[in-house]
Each structure stands twice: as C-alpha cells, then as structure tokens.
Amino acid sequence: MFAGATLILAFVLVLLALAFRPRSVPPDERGQTRFWIIGLGLGFSMTILAALLAYGLTVGERLLPRDSAETVAVRAVAERWSWSFGYEELPGHVTENVLHIPAGRPVDVAITSVDVVHSFWVPRLAGKLDAIPGHVNVLRIEADAPGTYDGLTAEFNGEGYEEHEFLVIAHDEADWQAFLRGEAP
Amino acid sequence: MSALRRHRRLTAIWASEPGWKGWFSTVNHTDVGRMFLATSFFFFLVGGILAMLIRAQLATPHSAFAGPEVYNQLFTMHGTIMMFLFAIPTFEGLAIYLLPKMLGTRDLAYPRLTAYGYWCYFFGGGMLLFSLLAGIAPDGGWFMYPPLTGPIYSPGINTDFWLIGITFVEISAICAAVEFCVSILRYRAPGMSLDKMPIFAWYALVTSLMILTGFPPLILGSVLLEVERAFGLPFFQAELGGDSLLWQHLFWLFGHPEVYIIFLPAAGVISTVIPVMCRTTLLGYGWVVAAAVALAFLSFGLWVHHMFTTGIPHMGLAFFSAASTLVAVPTGVQVFAWIGTMWKGRPELHLPMLHILGFFVTFVMGGLTGVMVAIVPFDWQAHDTAFVTAHLHYVLFGGFVFPILAAIYYWLPLFTGRTRFFKLGELAFGLIFVGFHGTFLAMHWVGLLGQRRRIETYDAEAGWTTINLVSSVSSFVLAIGLAMVLLDVLLHFVVAVRGRRNPWHAGSLEWAMPAPPPAYNFASLPVVETRDPVSSDPHLAVRLARGEGWLADPALDRRETLTVEPSSGTPEYMVIYPGNTRLPIVFAAITGLFFLSLLIKVYWLTPIALAGIATVGWRWVWSLAQPVDLGPQEAGRGERLPVSGETDRAPGWWGSAFLLAADATFFGSLLFGYAFLWTVAPGWPPPELLEPSLLELGVGLAGALVASIGMRIAIRGNRSRGTGVAGLAVALTGTAAAALAVASLMIRVPAPAGHAYDATLFVLGGYALFHAALAGLMQTFLIVRVRRGFTSPARRAEFPIVCLWADYLALVTILVLVVAHLPGWLA
Known part of the structure; x- marks a missing residue:
C-alpha cells in the first residue's frame, strides 16, 4: 500500500513538473478533456480504488471471527481508568488490568464500558474496538506464541487517558489449565 | 453624468459611516467580508499558538510543561478554533467579499443578515476565547463524545462553552449559506x-x-x-x-461533510487561480x-467511516x-x-502558483493516506493514533491553508490596489512547505509506531523521542x-506602491472595477455574454464606470440592484436595499444574551431575551415597509422592472425556502434520532408509552390544515380585493389550534427526565410549538401590515412567505403528532 501510494504521488509530481516544460500545445480541447478527465480522472482513479477496495474487503473477511470449538470467551469491562476482565470458563474470577488468554487459540473478547466510551487495543494482536456503555462489542484476538502483550485504551476519556493501559498474558496450554484451576500462574 | 460624478453620487449612497463607528x-x-477575514485570521493565530503549545509539550518525554487538565483544553480548543472559528468563517469572509464582485452585482441578497452573521460569529467566538483565557475551556476533544462530555463526567461549565458558543457561531454559517444560495442563484x-x-x-x-x-445535525446534537x-x-x-x-x-x-465544506471553497480558489496563472481557461x-x-452527495454517505x-x-x-x-x-x-489545465496553458511561477504547487504535493499525499484509512483493517490499527492526526492535517492544511494563502496573494492587489x-x-x-512536511511526515511515522493522539506525554523507552x-x-x-506571511500582508498595507488594475490579466468580473473596490462595486451593472467577460472585453471596466450598463442612474438615492431568472440570467426584478443600520449588532447582542442566559444558567433572563429577539425581529422586517405602489421602475438600457415587494417570489421567499431546507434537515435528524434510539439503544421499548388522544390528534391535524388553507385564502383575498385579513385570521386560528395540540402533547409526556423516549417526545413537541409561535408571530405581523395599508394587490410579496412557513408548520405538526401517537396505538 505504501509503495503504491509513493508511485501515485511520483506520477502526479512528474505530470506537474512536465507542465512547466516549454512547448507549443495544439488547441484540441476535446482530446485533452478525454485524456485528462475521462482517462486519468475517472479511469485511473477508479481502477486503483477498485483494486484497493477488493484487497481491503478480502483481508477484512479473513479477519472476521469464525466459529470454532477452540474459541475462548472472555469479557472486558472498561472504566476510568482501569480494565477488569472476566472469564467464561472461570465464573466469578475477575482480574484487574491483566487479561489472561491461552496462546494459539482464538479468543473472543466481549467489550463494554460502565462509564464513558473507551477503546480496547492490543496493537500486536488485533485492531481496536470501542467499549461503549450499553453495548457489547466482540473482538477476536489470537496470540501466536506465549508472552506478554501491551494493551492500551485508544479513545480519549479524560485526565487519566495517557496512563490507561493493561497487559495481556498469553499462556501455554499447561499454564492456561493452571490458571483455569484458579492457581496463580 | 460623468464617470467621476456618478462615482461620487454612488459613494454617497453606498458608503458606510466614516471612521470606526x-x-x-x-x-x-x-x-x-474584510471584518470576517480579519477576525478569522486572528483566530488562526490563536489556534496556531495553541498548536505551538501542544508541540512544545510533546517535544520531549515526560514534559512538565502542561498537565492533563491544561493539555486537554489545548488540543480541544486547537481543533475547535481551527474548524469553527477559522476555516468556515474564512470561507464565509472570502465569499462575502468576492461573490457580488464576481457575479457582477452590488451586494449580497440580505446585507443586514451578512452583518448579523458576522456579529454572531464575533460574540460567539468571544465566548470561547473568554473560556480559554479564564482556563475553563472545553476539554473533551473537539468531537465532544458523551458520556465523557455529559453531566456526570464533565460537570463543569467547560463543555457548555463549546455547545452554546459553537451553536451561536453556527448561526453565522447558516445565515451565510442561505444568503449565498439566494445570491448565487438570483443576484447576478x-x-x-x-x-x-x-x-x-x-x-x-x-x-x-x-x-x-x-x-443542522450538529446543531441538533449540541441542543x-x-x-x-x-x-x-x-x-x-x-x-x-x-x-x-x-x-x-x-x-x-x-463532521464528514464538514471536511468537504472546508475543501470545496479552496478547490474553487484553485479552479479560479490556475487558469489565470497559466494564461488559459x-x-x-x-x-x-x-x-x-x-x-x-458522496460526502453525506460516508460519515460512518x-x-x-x-x-x-x-x-x-x-x-x-x-x-x-x-x-x-x-x-x-x-x-x-x-493538471490538464496546466498542460493546456503556459504556467508562470508567481507566488499564488507556488502555494498551488504546495497544495498539490500536500493534498495528494493526504488523499492517499485517506484512502489507506478508508480500508477497514488498516483503520482498526491506525484509528485514534497520530497517523490519523497527520492525515487530517495533510488534507486540511494541503486542501485549505495552501489554497487560502494562494487566494490571499492572488486577490491582495484587488483588496488594496497595491x-x-x-x-x-x-x-x-x-x-511553510518545509516546516509543514517536517512536522507531519514525522507524525505519520510515530503514529504507525503506536503513539495515540491526545496523550499529554509518553515514556522515553517508547523510542518516539527523536x-x-x-x-x-x-x-x-x-x-x-x-508569521512572515502575516508580516508580508501588513507591510503590503503600509509601504507598498500603487499597482495597476487587473495585474494577473484575469477574465472574471471582480477585476472590472477600481482597486480597492468602491462600496457600490459597479457604477453600472455589466451585460455578460461569455464566461470570462473581462478577457473578451478589456475595456469593460471603463465602459461600466461611464454608465453603459444596467442601473446606471443613481438619481433616486437608493441602493439598487437587480435579480435574474436563475438559469438563463434574464433580468427579473429590482431590489432596493436597506441602508446602514445598527440593527444587526443589536440583534446579535440580544441573541447572545439568550445564549449567555443558558450558559450561566440565569433562566429568568431567557424569556426576556426571547421577547427581545421577537421585538427586534419585528422591527427588522417592519423597516422594509413600502407605503405606496411603485410600479415598474427605470432599470437602464431602456428597460423597466418591477420592485421586489411587488412580485410573488421576493428574496424573502427564496431565503425562507433555503432556511426551511436547513430546518427540515434538523427536523429529519431529530426523527432519525427517535428511530435510532428505538431500534438500537439499550433499554427500549420504554416502560410507559404516551396515552394516545384522539382529541389532541384531531385538533392538531385540523389546526395544521386550517393554518395552511387560511394562508391561501389570504393570498387570494389580497389579490382580488386588496385585503387578506379574513384569511389571515383563519390561518392564525389554525396555528393556535396546532400550538394547543403540541403543547398538550408536551404536558402529557409521562416523565421527560426519566427515559430517552419521553425526552425525545418532549423535544419534538417543543420543536413544533416553536414553529407554531413563529408562524403565529408572522401572521399577526401581516395582519398589522394589512391594517396599516402596507399591502395591496401589487405589494403582495409577504403573503407567499408567510404561507411557506405556515405550510412547514402544518407538515411538522402532523408528523410530530403522528410519530408521538403511533406507538401507543400499535401497542
């Protein structure tokens, strides 16, 4: 996408520069309209955009959560300025500012808020999704390897915004089972 | 009459009072137009200083320069000022200044409204500036998302300054927009x-x-x-x-159309300047x-992005x-x-053209990053990071500031004659070019590294310091x-030498007048036969000054211009403008008093301010009274035209039609909100529905129809017998019945503060009640007019205007009553 954008920019700049070269122009207004407006304005723009859109939609489709027996369901509740996480497989257990997930399995995070609008974002695992009071949004995340991943709130929410962070810990299978038994991993 | 004598006579008629008064x-x-531009550039300066403070804060990690409570005000006000107090007013000022000159007429459609819009902007902007200086400025981000900005999480007055101040300023945008539509379509x-x-x-x-x-959707949201x-x-x-x-x-x-509202005028500047700089069309x-x-059209279909x-x-x-x-x-x-235009002609690198090139480079880059964030998976990562901040600055600075700088340098010779x-x-x-790209290219990068927008500081370990x-x-x-541009422009006023007329050899009409332009623009109005009248007739300016066009005779000491049929440009009727008056500033001050009473919660003042608005509004319209029939007037070139008061579609009718279009959008947004809450919001359906009342519905619907029919009887009565009082009385009765029905609805709403359903019905009823009061006031006004002899079968223009408002009232009353009663019946 970046290379494509650079190419288009270079193309436009070359066209601009060439306009300044000394020359005699034949006054063929209709031909010029056809070339510049229909050819470049409509044809060129539409081709590029159609290709880009097709790409975006296919990638988006692949990112869509698919149902799978392996899926783990967790719940993320935002408030100013902390996150609390609950686990379907461990009812009643709540962790503050740390989300535990199994590595290598898809995780559905049900996101909501108890006060203002926040946004759940773990840059290395997925894009962001907003936490909106009265609504529950589900985000699919998946960590390929065990480890810790930084999470952020990405919607301005007042004075504590900068420090409003959390951690995601992805466990291997053994640690995850230990976590589900209620043992501190 | 010689050109010089005509100039003196016209100047005496059109000039404003001398000095600062x-x-x-x-x-x-x-x-x-000049006042608008000066004020908007003052706010550009203020917004720019805020931007400097933001950058000073972010220059180093853990900067102790500003804490979050100050920093949040800084970025909120930077965005708010640049959008609402700089960009939109700059367009308004430029268009107010240029449009009549380009269209070959002497003023905009409603001169007093132009001034009223300015003073609303001035007072509203002043409110926001005060909050900034007092340290109680809005701090919820320029798009003010509730619940963060709601009563629970932002109890202070900060948010109220935004909601009330910006709504006040938007009155000027709506006024200007109505005025431009009518002026462009009719005053050419x-x-x-x-x-x-x-x-x-x-x-x-x-x-x-x-x-x-x-x-209107934003005004509704703010309300x-x-x-x-x-x-x-x-x-x-x-x-x-x-x-x-x-x-x-x-x-x-x-917010999304807003981006194009800012870009399109700049595109208009580019489309005007490039052909002239390239010696072509x-x-x-x-x-x-x-x-x-x-x-x-498209820009209204993509707000969800x-x-x-x-x-x-x-x-x-x-x-x-x-x-x-x-x-x-x-x-x-x-x-x-x-670009094709540049290839067609021979581009010359004058200063305006440099800024246009700056526009091309910057805007194309902004457009390309814009396409990137339009791709959803990319946006999920980039959203709310510095990448988006960088993108929007490329679009707005590239797409607005560079073209406006081009515009300044292009029209400066006209502005000052130097x-x-x-x-x-x-x-x-x-x-500017190097500084801009240095600032915002870097910001793209740090955004992709994960720096969120609106954070007041960051850790050194993040690696973003350099x-x-x-x-x-x-x-x-x-x-x-x-700052150097500012200095350049100021020096221009002080030391520069007199220049010649039309230095760029442009073809449009604003160059067919002396520079700086006289108060009346054209001594006589041109006859336009081509798209570039000055190119096809280089001596046009002289011929107009000699009085060879329309309305060349200032003998009657009136501010005159004429209107044309919108598509063909055939002259239709003559307009006589009101002269200098302090009504606009007084009216704006009283409007400001209304907003101030809400802001500081002194509610006993609110009805007083509303009564003041009605009184001044009454005087405003009353002063256009025409006591006798004038008949067709001499318009020059041997033609006679009727005056606007003796037509069916006067400027007031056109202005009302466009204002009602905005009003209808407001109402439509309210209905959208009602439907949206009903279908999407949690906690619906509401615990208790409004009890349907056949009586209320019947009285309201009948009243609405009677108000509308009564106005038609009045129009007919005035046309045949010269009196419309009977019809007006019928219409007024209908209006009163409609008002009664919607007032009863408001009273019967179970618990306005208990559920969004009740709150929405209450506001719907209030909206209809407001329009009933307005229509009633207009009908009363017209009855007094008829009684005092200010109307006649010829002087009929005010009847269709009131009829338009009565029809709109009928529509609103019917819709409000039906959507309020329907759920109760269906349940």
Missing part, C-alpha cells in the same frame, strides 16, 4: 446564465447547500446534549434509554462542476468503506482537470513561515 453599522459586503449580472457563472460561484453554491444540510446537561433530559445515557452512539452519528453526519468546466456536486471501531456490522463496514474510496474519484477528476514591494512571501512559502523532537522543531519553522 462605521464598523458597527455597516451592512456592505466589502466591509463585512444580466446575461450570466448558470453555465457562464465563475467557477468559484459554483463551488460556493455547492458548499452553501452542504452547510444547510450538514450543520440535545445541552438539554441533557442543563435539564436532565436523557439522550445519551445508556441507563435511561439513551445512547452515546447517537451523538457519534449526529456529529459525523456533520479551465479544462472541462462542466466536468469540474459535476465533480463538485458528486463530492457533495469515522466510526469503524464502534462495532458496526461487517456489511455496513464494507458499504461505507466502498463509499469512502469512491469519494476519491471526483477528487481525482478535479486534480487531473487542474503591489507587493518586499519579496518576503517566497521565503515564507519555503519555510521523531517527536523533529516534529516539534519543524512546527516552529512552519510557524515562523506563517
């Missing part, structure tokens, strides 16, 4: 058909129509949020059936107009993603039309460049 009573578009030189209109006028027309449909904050009617609180997403929809329904005039119109991360269903995302990329097509058509002496401008351009420092240093280079 003239500022308060002037209604002349040249004066008001004879012979200037739509296809001969200067391209800038087309862009201004499209922009104005967008303001009329884009601003609802302020009502929630002040009186506890819940619209955005999930616990009480409200939904904060409603604000996001209303805000971006405005615009390539594909019709295509460019079509592209502007297409852009306007600001909400990609709010959990919109996937199909919805795909649709809005497609729409967001599609909008790049008409932009592409315009960009290539401009030529630049020092070559500061070229150096300034270099600094990039931020580069960005901050560059931003100061940019600021120095802009």
Whole structure:
C-alpha cells in the first residue's frame, strides 16, 4: 500500500513538473478533456480504488471471527481508568488490568464500558474496538506464541487517558489449565 | 453624468459611516467580508499558538510543561478554533467579499443578515476565547463524545462553552449559506446564465447547500446534549434509554461533510487561480462542476467511516468503506482537470502558483493516506493514533491553508490596489512547505509506531523521542513561515506602491472595477455574454464606470440592484436595499444574551431575551415597509422592472425556502434520532408509552390544515380585493389550534427526565410549538401590515412567505403528532 501510494504521488509530481516544460500545445480541447478527465480522472482513479477496495474487503473477511470449538470467551469491562476482565470458563474470577488468554487459540473478547466510551487495543494482536456503555462489542484476538502483550485504551476519556493501559498474558496450554484451576500462574 | 460624478453620487449612497463607528453599522459586503477575514485570521493565530503549545509539550518525554487538565483544553480548543472559528468563517469572509464582485452585482441578497452573521460569529467566538483565557475551556476533544462530555463526567461549565458558543457561531454559517444560495442563484449580472457563472460561484453554491444540510445535525446534537446537561433530559445515557452512539452519528453526519465544506471553497480558489496563472481557461468546466456536486452527495454517505471501531456490522463496514474510496474519484477528476489545465496553458511561477504547487504535493499525499484509512483493517490499527492526526492535517492544511494563502496573494492587489514591494512571501512559502512536511511526515511515522493522539506525554523507552523532537522543531519553522506571511500582508498595507488594475490579466468580473473596490462595486451593472467577460472585453471596466450598463442612474438615492431568472440570467426584478443600520449588532447582542442566559444558567433572563429577539425581529422586517405602489421602475438600457415587494417570489421567499431546507434537515435528524434510539439503544421499548388522544390528534391535524388553507385564502383575498385579513385570521386560528395540540402533547409526556423516549417526545413537541409561535408571530405581523395599508394587490410579496412557513408548520405538526401517537396505538 505504501509503495503504491509513493508511485501515485511520483506520477502526479512528474505530470506537474512536465507542465512547466516549454512547448507549443495544439488547441484540441476535446482530446485533452478525454485524456485528462475521462482517462486519468475517472479511469485511473477508479481502477486503483477498485483494486484497493477488493484487497481491503478480502483481508477484512479473513479477519472476521469464525466459529470454532477452540474459541475462548472472555469479557472486558472498561472504566476510568482501569480494565477488569472476566472469564467464561472461570465464573466469578475477575482480574484487574491483566487479561489472561491461552496462546494459539482464538479468543473472543466481549467489550463494554460502565462509564464513558473507551477503546480496547492490543496493537500486536488485533485492531481496536470501542467499549461503549450499553453495548457489547466482540473482538477476536489470537496470540501466536506465549508472552506478554501491551494493551492500551485508544479513545480519549479524560485526565487519566495517557496512563490507561493493561497487559495481556498469553499462556501455554499447561499454564492456561493452571490458571483455569484458579492457581496463580 | 460623468464617470467621476456618478462615482461620487454612488459613494454617497453606498458608503458606510466614516471612521470606526462605521464598523458597527455597516451592512456592505466589502466591509463585512474584510471584518470576517480579519477576525478569522486572528483566530488562526490563536489556534496556531495553541498548536505551538501542544508541540512544545510533546517535544520531549515526560514534559512538565502542561498537565492533563491544561493539555486537554489545548488540543480541544486547537481543533475547535481551527474548524469553527477559522476555516468556515474564512470561507464565509472570502465569499462575502468576492461573490457580488464576481457575479457582477452590488451586494449580497440580505446585507443586514451578512452583518448579523458576522456579529454572531464575533460574540460567539468571544465566548470561547473568554473560556480559554479564564482556563475553563472545553476539554473533551473537539468531537465532544458523551458520556465523557455529559453531566456526570464533565460537570463543569467547560463543555457548555463549546455547545452554546459553537451553536451561536453556527448561526453565522447558516445565515451565510442561505444568503449565498439566494445570491448565487438570483443576484447576478444580466446575461450570466448558470453555465457562464465563475467557477468559484459554483463551488460556493455547492458548499452553501452542504452547510444547510450538514450543520443542522450538529446543531441538533449540541441542543440535545445541552438539554441533557442543563435539564436532565436523557439522550445519551445508556441507563435511561439513551445512547452515546447517537451523538457519534449526529456529529459525523456533520463532521464528514464538514471536511468537504472546508475543501470545496479552496478547490474553487484553485479552479479560479490556475487558469489565470497559466494564461488559459479551465479544462472541462462542466466536468469540474459535476465533480463538485458528486463530492457533495458522496460526502453525506460516508460519515460512518469515522466510526469503524464502534462495532458496526461487517456489511455496513464494507458499504461505507466502498463509499469512502469512491469519494476519491471526483477528487481525482478535479486534480487531473487542474493538471490538464496546466498542460493546456503556459504556467508562470508567481507566488499564488507556488502555494498551488504546495497544495498539490500536500493534498495528494493526504488523499492517499485517506484512502489507506478508508480500508477497514488498516483503520482498526491506525484509528485514534497520530497517523490519523497527520492525515487530517495533510488534507486540511494541503486542501485549505495552501489554497487560502494562494487566494490571499492572488486577490491582495484587488483588496488594496497595491503591489507587493518586499519579496518576503517566497521565503515564507519555503519555510511553510518545509516546516509543514517536517512536522507531519514525522507524525505519520510515530503514529504507525503506536503513539495515540491526545496523550499529554509518553515514556522515553517508547523510542518516539527523536521523531517527536523533529516534529516539534519543524512546527516552529512552519510557524515562523506563517508569521512572515502575516508580516508580508501588513507591510503590503503600509509601504507598498500603487499597482495597476487587473495585474494577473484575469477574465472574471471582480477585476472590472477600481482597486480597492468602491462600496457600490459597479457604477453600472455589466451585460455578460461569455464566461470570462473581462478577457473578451478589456475595456469593460471603463465602459461600466461611464454608465453603459444596467442601473446606471443613481438619481433616486437608493441602493439598487437587480435579480435574474436563475438559469438563463434574464433580468427579473429590482431590489432596493436597506441602508446602514445598527440593527444587526443589536440583534446579535440580544441573541447572545439568550445564549449567555443558558450558559450561566440565569433562566429568568431567557424569556426576556426571547421577547427581545421577537421585538427586534419585528422591527427588522417592519423597516422594509413600502407605503405606496411603485410600479415598474427605470432599470437602464431602456428597460423597466418591477420592485421586489411587488412580485410573488421576493428574496424573502427564496431565503425562507433555503432556511426551511436547513430546518427540515434538523427536523429529519431529530426523527432519525427517535428511530435510532428505538431500534438500537439499550433499554427500549420504554416502560410507559404516551396515552394516545384522539382529541389532541384531531385538533392538531385540523389546526395544521386550517393554518395552511387560511394562508391561501389570504393570498387570494389580497389579490382580488386588496385585503387578506379574513384569511389571515383563519390561518392564525389554525396555528393556535396546532400550538394547543403540541403543547398538550408536551404536558402529557409521562416523565421527560426519566427515559430517552419521553425526552425525545418532549423535544419534538417543543420543536413544533416553536414553529407554531413563529408562524403565529408572522401572521399577526401581516395582519398589522394589512391594517396599516402596507399591502395591496401589487405589494403582495409577504403573503407567499408567510404561507411557506405556515405550510412547514402544518407538515411538522402532523408528523410530530403522528410519530408521538403511533406507538401507543400499535401497542
């Protein structure tokens, strides 16, 4: 996408520069309209955009959560300025500012808020999704390897915004089972 | 009559009062345009200083320069000032100043309204400036998402300053937009058909129509949020059936068109300046107009792309993603039309052209990053990071500030009649260009590294320190460049030498007058036969000064101009303008008193201010009284034209029609909100529905129809017998019945503060009641007019205007009563 954008920019700049070269122009207004407006304005723009859109939609489709027996369901509740996480497989257990997930399995995070609008974002695992009071949004995340991943709130929410962070810990299978038994991993 | 004597006579008629006192009573578009531009650039300076403070804070990690409570005010006010107090007013000022000159007429459609709009902007902007200086400025981010900005999480007065101040300022945008629509469609030189209109006028027309449909959703959102904050009617609180997403929809329904409202006037400048700088004409005039119109339509279909991360269903995302990329097509058509124009002609690198090149580079880059964030998976990562901040600055600085700088240097010779002496401008351009790209290229990068927007500081370990420092240093280079432009313009007024008329050899009509322009613009109005009248007739200015055009005879000491049939440009009727008056500033001050009473919660003052508004409004209209029939008037070139008061479609009718279009958008947004809450918000259906009442519904519907029919009887009665009192009395009775029905609805709403359903019904009823009061006031006014002998079968223009408002009232009353009663019946 970046290379494509650079190419288009270079193309436009070359066209601009060439306009300044000394020359005699034949006054063929209709031909010029056809070339510049229909050819470049409509044809060129539409081709590029159609290709880009097709790409975006296919990638988006692949990112869509698919149902799978392996899926783990967790719940993320935002408030100013902390996150609390609950686990379907461990009812009643709540962790503050740390989300535990199994590595290598898809995780559905049900996101909501108890006060203002926040946004759940773990840059290395997925894009962001907003936490909106009265609504529950589900985000699919998946960590390929065990480890810790930084999470952020990405919607301005007042004075504590900068420090409003959390951690995601992805466990291997053994640690995850230990976590589900209620043992501190 | 010699050219000089005509000039003196016309100047005596059109000039504003001498000295600084003239500022308060002037209604002349040249004066008001200048005042608008001076004020908007003052706010550009303020917004720029805020930007410097933000960059100073972010230059180093853990900066102790400003804490979050100050920093949050800084970025909120930077965005708010640049959008609402700089960009939009700059368009208004430029168009107010230029449009009548380009269209070959003497003033805009409603000179007093021009001045009223300015004073609303001045007072509203003053409110926001005061909050900034007092340290109680809005601090919720410039798009003000509730519940953060709601009564619970922002109890202070800060948010109220935003909601009330911005709504006050938006009155000026709505006034200007109505005025531009009517002026562009009707106030043109004879012979200037739509296809001969200067391209800038087309862009201004499209922009104005967008303001009329884009601003009402935001005004509605602000009203609802302020009502929630002040009186506890819940619209955005999930616990009480409200939904904060409603604000996001209303805000971006405005917010995305807003981007094009800012870009299109700049595109108009580019389309005007490039052909002149290249000694040719615009390539594909019709295509460019079509592209502007297409852009306007598409821009209303993609507000959701600001909400990609709010959990919109996937199909919805795909649709809005497609729409967001599609909008790049008409932009592409315009960009290539401009480059094609350059290829067609011989470009010369004057200073305005340098800024146009700056525009091309910057805007194309901004457009390309825009296409990137239109792709949903990319946006999920980039959203709310510095990448988006960088993108929007590329679009707005590239798409607005560079073209406006080009405009300044292009029209400065007309503005002052002088030529630049020092070559500061070229150096300034270099600094601005380098400084801008240094600042915001770096910001793209740090955004991709994960720096969120609106954070007040960051850790050194994040590795963003160098990039931020580069960005901050560059931003100061940019600021120095802009300061040099300011200095250049000021020096221009002080030391520059007199220049010759039309230094760029441009073809449009604003150059067919002395520079600086006289108060009356044209000593006689031109007859337009081509798209570039000055190119096809280089001596046009002299011939007009000699009085060879329309309305050359100032014998009657009136401010006269004429209107044309919208598409063909055939002269239709003559308009006699009101003269200098302090009514606009007084009216704006009383409007301000109304807003102030709400802001500081001194509610006993509110009805007094409303009564004041009604009184001054009454006087405003009354002063246009025409005591006798004038008949067709001498219009020059051997033609006679009727005056506007003796026609069926006077300027007031056209203005009302466009204002009602904005009003209907407001009402439509309210109905959308009602439907949205009903279907999407949690906590619906409400615990208790309104008890349907056949009596209330019957009285309301009958009243609405009677009000509408009564006005038609009045029009007929006036036409045949010269009196419409009987019909007006019928209409007034109908209006009263409609008012009674909607007032009863408001009283019967179970618990306005208990659930969003009740709150919405209450506001719907209030909306209808307000329009009933307005229509009733107009009908009463007209009855007094008839009784005092100010109407006749010829002087009939006011009847159709009141009829229009009565019809709108009927529509509103019927819709409000039906949507309020229907759920109760269905249940």
